[in-house]
Amino acid sequence: MAAATAGKTGSARTSGGSTRTPTSTATASGRPVRRLVIVESPSKARKIQPYLGDDYVVESSVGHIRDLPRGAADVPAKYKGESWARLGVDVDNQFSPLYIVTPEKKSTVSDLREALKSVDELLLATDPDREGEAIAWHLLETLKPKVPVRRMVFHEITESAIRAAAENTRELDQNLVDAQETRRILDRLYGYEVSPVLWKKVMPKLSAGRVQSVTTRLVVQRERDRIAFRSAEYWDIAATLDAGAEATPRTFGARLVQVDDARVATGRDFDSLGQLKKASRPSSGDGAGVVVLNEAEARRLADGLQGRDLAVTSVESKPYTRKPYPPFMTSTLQQEAGRKLRFSSERTMRSAQRLYENGYITYMRTDSTTLSDSAIQAARAQARELYGDAFVADKPRQYTRKVKNAQEAHEAIRPAGESFRTPGDIAREVDGDDFRLYELVWQRTIASQMNDARGTTVSVRIGGTAATGESVVFASSGRTITFPGFLKAYVETVDDGSSAQADDAESRLPELTEGQALTAAELNPDGHSTSPPSRFTEPALIKVMEELGIGRPSTYASTIKTILDRGYVWKKGSALVPSWVAFSVVGLMEAHFGQLVDYDFTAEMEDDLDSIASGDDSRVHWLNGFYFGAENRGSEIAKAGGLKKLVGANLEEIDARTINSITMFTDAQDRDVVVRVGRYGPYLERIVDGESQRANLPDELPPDELTEEIAEKLFSVPQEGRKLGTDPETGHEVVVKEGRFGPYVTELLPEPEVPEGAKKKPAKPKPRTGSLLKSMSVETVTLADALKLLSLPRVVGKDPESGDEITAQNGRYGPYLKKGTDSRSLADEEQLFTVTLEEALELYKQPKQRGRGRGAAQPPLRELGEDPSTSKKMVIKDGRFGPYVTDGETNASLRKGDSVEELTDERASELLAERRAKAPAKKTTTTTRRTAAASKSGGTSARSSTAKKTGTSTTKKTTTSRARKTPTN
DNA sequence: CAGTGAGCGAGCTTCCGCTTGACTT
Numbered sequence: 001m002a003a004a005t006a007g008k009t010g011s012a013r014t015s016g017g018s019t020r021t022p023t024s025t026a027t028a029s030g031r032p033v034r035r036l037v038i039v040e041s042p043s044k045a046r047k048i049q050p051y052l053g054d055d056y057v058v059e060s061s062v063g064h065i066r067d068l069p070r071g072a073a074d075v076p077a078k079y080k081g082e083s084w085a086r087l088g089v090d091v092d093n094q095f096s097p098l099y100i101v102t103p104e105k106k107s108t109v110s111d112l113r114e115a116l117k118s119v120d121e122l123l124l125a126t127d128p129d130r131e132g133e134a135i136a137w138h139l140l141e142t143l144k145p146k147v148p149v150r151r152m153v154f155h156e157i158t159e160s161a162i163r164a165a166a167e168n169t170r171e172l173d174q175n176l177v178d179a180q181e182t183r184r185i186l187d188r189l190y191g192y193e194v195s196p197v198l199w200k201k202v203m204p205k206l207s208a209g210r211v212q213s214v215t216t217r218l219v220v221q222r223e224r225d226r227i228a229f230r231s232a233e234y235w236d237i238a239a240t241l242d243a244g245a246e247a248t249p250r251t252f253g254a255r256l257v258q259v260d261d262a263r264v265a266t267g268r269d270f271d272s273l274g275q276l277k278k279a280s281r282p283s284s285g286d287g288a289g290v291v292v293l294n295e296a297e298a299r300r301l302a303d304g305l306q307g308r309d310l311a312v313t314s315v316e317s318k319p320y321t322r323k324p325y326p327p328f329m330t331s332t333l334q335q336e337a338g339r340k341l342r343f344s345s346e347r348t349m350r351s352a353q354r355l356y357e358n359g360y361i362t363y364m365r366t367d368s369t370t371l372s373d374s375a376i377q378a379a380r381a382q383a384r385e386l387y388g389d390a391f392v393a394d395k396p397r398q399y400t401r402k403v404k405n406a407q408e409a410h411e412a413i414r415p416a417g418e419s420f421r422t423p424g425d426i427a428r429e430v431d432g433d434d435f436r437l438y439e440l441v442w443q444r445t446i447a448s449q450m451n452d453a454r455g456t457t458v459s460v461r462i463g464g465t466a467a468t469g470e471s472v473v474f475a476s477s478g479r480t481i482t483f484p485g486f487l488k489a490y491v492e493t494v495d496d497g498s499s500a501q502a503d504d505a506e507s508r509l510p511e512l513t514e515g516q517a518l519t520a521a522e523l524n525p526d527g528h529s530t531s532p533p534s535r536f537t538e539p540a541l542i543k544v545m546e547e548l549g550i551g552r553p554s555t556y557a558s559t560i561k562t563i564l565d566r567g568y569v570w571k572k573g574s575a576l577v578p579s580w581v582a583f584s585v586v587g588l589m590e591a592h593f594g595q596l597v598d599y600d601f602t603a604e605m606e607d608d609l610d611s612i613a614s615g616d617d618s619r620v621h622w623l624n625g626f627y628f629g630a631e632n633r634g635s636e637i638a639k640a641g642g643l644k645k646l647v648g649a650n651l652e653e654i655d656a657r658t659i660n661s662i663t664m665f666t667d668a669q670d671r672d673v674v675v676r677v678g679r680y681g682p683y684l685e686r687i688v689d690g691e692s693q694r695a696n697l698p699d700e701l702p703p704d705e706l707t708e709e710i711a712e713k714l715f716s717v718p719q720e721g722r723k724l725g726t727d728p729e730t731g732h733e734v735v736v737k738e739g740r741f742g743p744y745v746t747e748l749l750p751e752p753e754v755p756e757g758a759k760k761k762p763a764k765p766k767p768r769t770g771s772l773l774k775s776m777s778v779e780t781v782t783l784a785d786a787l788k789l790l791s792l793p794r795v796v797g798k799d800p801e802s803g804d805e806i807t808a809q810n811g812r813y814g815p816y817l818k819k820g821t822d823s824r825s826l827a828d829e830e831q832l833f834t835v836t837l838e839e840a841l842e843l844y845k846q847p848k849q850r851g852r853g854r855g856a857a858q859p860p861l862r863e864l865g866e867d868p869s870t871s872k873k874m875v876i877k878d879g880r881f882g883p884y885v886t887d888g889e890t891n892a893s894l895r896k897g898d899s900v901e902e903l904t905d906e907r908a909s910e911l912l913a914e915r916r917a918k919a920p921a922k923k924t925t926t927t928t929r930r931t932a933a934a935s936k937s938g939g940t941s942a943r944s945s946t947a948k949k950t951g952t953s954t955t956k957k958t959t960t961s962r963a964r965k966t967p968t969n
Numbered sequence: 970c971a972g973t974g975a976g977c978g979a980g981c982t983t984c985c986g987c988t989t990g991a992c993t994t
Contacts (some may be wrong), residue, residue, distance in 0.1 A: 063988025071981075102992090166989055184985070191984020199982065209984045254981060353989085365987085554986060562984095694970060737970080744971060769971050793973095811973045823974050864983065876982050891978030916979075 003937075021490050027120055027537050029658060036119040037152065037166070038112065038128050038139060043357050044157065048125075050164060051159040061126065062108050065426070066099040066138045068188055073895055074100055080914055085423045087753055089194050090184050091644075095623045097185060101142060101193045102395040109142055116145055123169060125152040128383055128614070129407035133173055134180035140172065156372045157362075158418075164558045165632055169455070172368035179613040184621055186210070186605065189627055191645045194593060201656045202584050202677065207566055210602060211551045211559050213589055217597050218544060220578045220586040221538055227664075229274045229532035234265045235298035241310065241462065241521040247510035251521055254462055258473035259301065261596050262291035267499070267530060274530040298525035304466030312516040313463040318493070320455040320479055322503050324398035324486035326369035327412035327448045328441055330553030331546040336444070338539030339493040340437055342574070345557040349432040352413070360426060365553040366410035367546075369399040372447070375411070376589070378419045379449040386446070387488055393451050405549040405606045414445040455481035458509050462518060476507030495540060531705070535575035550602045577702045580662065580675055580682040588659045592650045595636040596643075604635055665708055673711050675703075680738055684714055723782035727790070732767075734786045736778055741812075744771045745786040771810055775827040788833065796836030806840050817843060865905045867912060874908050876900055890915050 005964035027033055037058045039045050045060040052058065059789075068088035069075045075085045079098060082090070090096040101109055116122060122145045124136035136151055154161050173532065187210055194208035237256040243363045251931050268291055269280040280290040293301070328336070329348075337348040352364035362375075371379070376396045383392045385467040399412075415421060415438070423439040430438060462474040481487070494500045536544075542556045551559050560576075563569045568582040589597045611617040626635060629642030637643060660677040667673055669685045675697065684695040695714040697706070724734045724745065732747040746769040770789030772781060793809035799819055806819045808826065818838050826835065826842045860875035861883055867874050873967035876894070883900050884893045885908045892915035894900070898907065 042989070061988080062990085064986070065988095067986090068984090071983085073981090127987085135987065180986090187985045189984085193983095195983035207983045207984045308990095319975095357989090554987065554988080678970080679970070691989090692970095695971080741971070741973095748972070767971090771971085771973090809973075811975095813973090813975065816974065818974075821974085825975080877978090879978065884978050886978070893979060895980080964983065 006932055020131065033121060033165075034119045035121040035123055036112075036115050037125045038122045038136075038443040040132065040135060041323040041363070043359075044363075047157055047359075051162040056166070057115055057119060059112055059163050061103065061112070061135055061139060063132075064102065064135055064138065065105045065109055066101050066142060068184065069095055069100050074103075076100065077910055087188060089188060089428055093188075094620050095185055095627070099138070099141075103895055105550055110145060112139070116143055116147070119147060122149045123145050124149065124172070125154070125165070127409040128153040128155060129409035130176055130180045130609070131407075132174040132409060133454065134184075137172055137174075137177040137489050155370075155409070156465065158372060160376060161372075172511065173613075175615045176613045178619045178911065179609040182612055182619045183605070183609055185623060186626060189623075189643055190596060193643055194589075194596065197592075197647060197650060197654070198585055198588070199710045200661055201588060201654050203581060203679070206581070206585060206587070207562070207591075208589065208596075210596070210605075211545075211555065212562050212566075212568075212840070213586075213597050214548070214550050214599060214601065215541065215545060215559055216578070216582050217586045217589070217599075218541065219563075219569050219576050220582050222536055223583075225272050225667050225702050226532040226535070229272070230271055230573060231532075232274045232276065232292075233294070233527060233528045234267075234270075234530075235293040235295055235527050236264050236266070236307075237298055237302050237474075238522075238524045238526040239520050241474070241476075242519045243512065243516070244508045249508060249510055252476055252478070252509050254460070254476035255526075256293075256298075256301070256472060256473040257461075257475040259291055259293070259470050262289060265290045265292040267528065276530065292929045295525065295527060298527075300468065301466055301470065301472065302525045304468040304470070305464060305472065306467075308464050308467060308520075310462050310464040310518045310520060311472070312512050312514055312518065313515055314459075314461045315512050316459045318457050318459075320453075320454040320457045320481070322485075322487070324393075324397065324450055324452070325444065325490070325492055326401065326449045327371055327414055327445050329366050329369055329412055330364060330931045331367070331556060333441070334542050334556060335539035336440060336493065337437060338537060338574075340440065341433075343437075344383050345542060345560060348437065349557045351437045354428070355438055355441075356416075356433055358430075358766065360421075360430065362412070362414050362416050363410045364413055366408075366413060367406045367553050368408040368410055369401055370408065371414060371445070374418045375445070376449060378417070379414075379445050379546070382420050382422070383446050383450050385487070387450070387812065390483075391450050391485060391488065394626065397449055399448065404600070405552075407552075410737055412445075414439055415442050420445070441658065443490040447486040450486035450489060452655055453481055453485040453487045453503070454483040455479060455506075458512075460512055461618075473479065476509060479505070480508060481506055495537075497759055513910055524672060535572075535577060537576065539572045539577060548599055548602065550608060572700075572702060574863065580677050580697070580703065583662050583675075583703065584677045585663070591659075594656055595640055598636070598853050601635075608635070616740060649762060664706060664711070667708060667711070673708070675706070684835060686715070701857065720780070720937045724781065724786050727787060732782060734785065734790070736772070736781050738778065740773060743776075743781075744769050745781065745789050746770075747790065747869075773810070783910050792832060794832065796840045799841065804846075806837070808835055808840075861900050862903075864903070864908050867909045868905070869913065874905065874912070876903065876908075885911055887912055 004611065006509055025033055030231050037045075037048070037052065037055050037056055039058065039060050040063055041565040042062060049056070049058040069085075072080070072085065075088070075098070079085050083229045084090045084092070085098075088098045090098070120145070124139055126132035126135040126139075133151075140149060149172075151172050152165050152169045154165035154264060159713040165709045191207065191209045194213075196205065198206040198208055207842065235751060239254045239256070240251050241254050243253050265276065265280065269277055269279045269292075276292060277291075306354065326332075329636050331350065334345040334348050337343040338345065341348075343351070352361065356364050357425065373396075376398070380396065382393050392647050398530075420442065423435065423442055427435065456475060457479045461477065462476070463471065464474075465471050481504065484504070491502055491504045494502050515782055538560055541560065545551045545556060545559070559567075563582075564571070568585065569576050569578055571577070586597070595601065606920055612619055612622060624630065625638035625642070627643050629640070629645060630638040637646070640646060662675040662677070664673050665673060667686065672687065673684060673686050675682050676685050681699075682697045686693050695711075697714065701710070706760050722736050724736055726733055727747060730747065732749060734745060734747050736743060736745045747767045749765060749767050768790045770786075770792055772778070772785075772789070774784055789810070793807040795819065796806045798805055802819075804819045808815065808817055808831070810816075810829070810832060813825065815832045817824045817826060817835070822844070824840075826832065826843075831839075860877050862876040864874040864876065864885070866872060867887055868888060872889070872917045874885055874887045876883055878884075879891075881893055884891050885903065888891075890912050892911040894903065894911070898911075
């Protein structure tokens with residue numbers, strides 16, 4: 001049963017009005033009080049049960065049990081006709097949400113109801129965070145318990161903590177529940193209002209959302225930076241200096257850092273576009289500034305320094321200490337498993353889930369780095385045992401963190417238990433991914449309780465004067481680690497493509513003193529070029545998501561899966577590359593929904609949710625601002641007039657053609673080279689002599705590799721398809737191609753010879769073409785198939801009465817016969833080649849019929865009874881769009897979940913009633929209205945705006961903007 | 970991105986977060 005509630009009632013109070021705390025231990029009859037405890041996770045329930053004993057029954061909700069309906073199919077009949085049914089939120093009535101028990105949770109809910117029957121009290125022990133509070137409230141609303149209810153919270157799963165939590169319960173925090181509900185509704189409104197804009201303007205089935213859209217934007221922006229990047233070259237001198245025979249090591253490396261008063265530029269002086277940063281330019285007033293050496297200068301200097309005296313001008317020694325890293329939380333685990341083990345975040349989470357369920361590690365979806373006291377003791381004990389006292393930190397280390405949106409409902413991820421099993425201990429039980437991940441968690445946890453690594457860093461500067469007069473300074477630094485501390489147990493891996501040094505890397509310098517003379521064993525001019533910012537890997541992207549506070553531990557992996565599934569991003573090795581569609585979508589969002597893809601949007605939302613949780617703001621007030629707008633307060637989107645207005649205005653204003661055109665650069669003739677995102681994938685276009693020139697873009701070409709050079713190459717490749725062979729009759733080559741209307745075969749005609757003295761080129765003859773039949777595919781079509789297709793239309797014969805020729809051909813709506821302007825559909829494609837004149841004439845004898853099968857009317861799939869409301873006989877028929885029920889006047893498609901065999905008369909009647917409610921007008925008016933609507937949406941759709949037909953039906957704005965654009969194209 | 974003649978039941982796609990099995994290949 002779908003439990004629907006529109007809006008909250010006063011029943012959201014716990015303990016049924018009772019205020020007794022702590023709860024009593026016995027019933028009036030003297031029997032011990034039995035309590036049902038509901039947690040979120042089944043394995044947590046198993047773990048807690050023994051701590052609480054026989055008077056408690058511990059069950060789990062397995063996450064959320066109710067949610068907004070996913071789509072129309074989930075909406076209970078009662079609300080189907082409502083204007084807000086699509087959203088599942090009654091925006092005009094206090095944003096009342098419609099909650100239904102999630103289909104897969106129905107059995108969980110009935111199990112919980114059953115368990116509730118035998119207890120005297122209910123303890124809602126869901127996680128101590130916003131979502132957990134909401135789950136508790138949903139349980140209360142759904143189970144409607146008759147017994148007292150209390151909220152139980154704990155942050156640690158130990159016997160004492162659990163027992164204490166059971167004794168110190170509280171009431172449900174309605175404000176916190178409100179904050180969660182606000183978050184849920186905001187996400188629904190954002191996702192379900194903005195996604196349809198993308199369907200109309202870019203492509204069907206695309207999606208937008210608070211988390212995925214910003215994440216996609218990050219990847220697109222990085223690619224844009226890479227495209228804009230221009231590599232810069234800078235030089236310095238790498239010297240090998242000799243400290244004399246006594247020194248160890250005798251020689252060491254140093255680099256030129258200064259010439260006269262100017263600092264020699266290094267990679268850090270260049271920005272993300274590869275250009276010298278403003279602050280580093282000589283004109284910035286920063287002393288004598290920075291000098292970028294070129295090759296000639298570097299060589300000249302190196303030559304001028306040959307054999308010159310060098311001397312140590314300063315030696316600076318500083319202690320090096322490095323603190324251990326905090327224990328893992330979800331994001332850092334995914335990052336390190338990605339870097340060290342090369343696991344995708346999904347693979348990491350799958351493995352972690354197994355380890356958790358089998359009792360090897362603590363809960364794996366957490367944003368906390370906190371360890372329980374017993375875990376700290378266990379880690380210290382094990383570190384002591386393995387590495388000795390000196391390696392264990394003097395005092396227990398606790399890692400608190402203040403990170404955006406942290407809810408900290410769980411512990412850090414660590415080995416489970418009061419004492420840890422070493423990887424060796426579990427090697428027999430666990431292998432593969434799970435073993436390697438456990439080892440990682442174990443090492444990191446142990447290391448977190450160990451001592452700092454200590455050592456020394458030494459910075460040396462060496463001066464000299466070149467024969468040509470310049471004074472130069474070389475620099476060198478060394479790091480020695482005298483006490484490795486935690487590094488002995490665990491070293492974090494450095495990101496791919498990062499210039500950072502691992503924490504345990506050492507480099508030794510000899511003992512040097514100020515004034516000490518040195519000689520240069522080698523002076524090598526050294527050229528460098530700046531490199532573009534590297535692409536995101538999954539771990540790197542998750543790190544940024546976490547820093548921006550977008551997404552939650554339970555969703556990092558699934559968000560990445562979503563943007564992969566939608567085709568916004570694809571993987572090249574471990575790098576994430578944005579698709580051209582992503583460029584279109586992000587471009588649209590930035591231009592028209594800028595507030596929604598602002599990197600700070602979630603952070604601001606979290607602040608606002610906090611004020612709802614603290615009671616300073618209300619759910620309805622906030623949502624009103626977000627959806628309907630508010631002038632003086634609230635988010636940027638509220639000031640912009642609210643989401644609803646924005647979506648409406650943008651549907652009219654956004655020009656699909658502009659959105660789906662990504663101008664890359666201008667070619668040598670100053671023509672814009674544009675990537676167009678079309679229905680059949682992206683292609684390149686430019687206007688040459690007033691004509692559009694197009695080229696296919698290879699699927700595997702990352703946007704930043706589309707250089708001018710490559711573009712020229714692509715343009716020069718003829719639009720060729722797969723060659724099938726040569727037509728023996730004409731000698732023309734036959735190819736199969738993907739076209740605007742799907743796959744087709746065509747012949748390649750030889751270039752016509754231009755007769756001498758001819759002023760104009762002769763008109764090009766048109767090649768024969770033919771769409772593939774349904775039974776054929778681009779991959780498997782043969783030359784024989786192609787020749788058959790090219791032989792169409794086939795002359796079937798002449799109508800003896802009129803003398804008109806009857807032909808069989810393949811058209812827009814499939815195979816058909818044509819006689820003048822009169823046509824008849826053929827039942828199957830094979831008939832194109834086999835139908836005889838007699839059969840054709842037989843077909844023409846029958847009047848043109850709609851919905852006909854092979855001449856006879858299609859029998860219904862199933863007969864139903866009479867519609868109780870109209871007393872009309874109902875039948876189920878099969879149509880173009882699948883089975884539908886009809887009473888002769890109204891037709892209604894069967895929905896998801898309806899089956900032809902099991903459809904009841906009641907359900908059929910309901911479907912018909914719904915259909916009637918939607919289109920109450922009479923036939924004629926319905927037709928005109930539908931036509932109008934169709935041409936309107938056609939005018940704004942990406943697909944049609946590129947097709948010729950819509951020229952007349954495009955909106956004024958589209959037309960003007962296209963007209964304006966034409967000259968530049 | 971090829972160009973080829975109808976008339977007609979469309980309905981669905983999509984969000985973020987919280988949790989695991991029960992399905993089939």
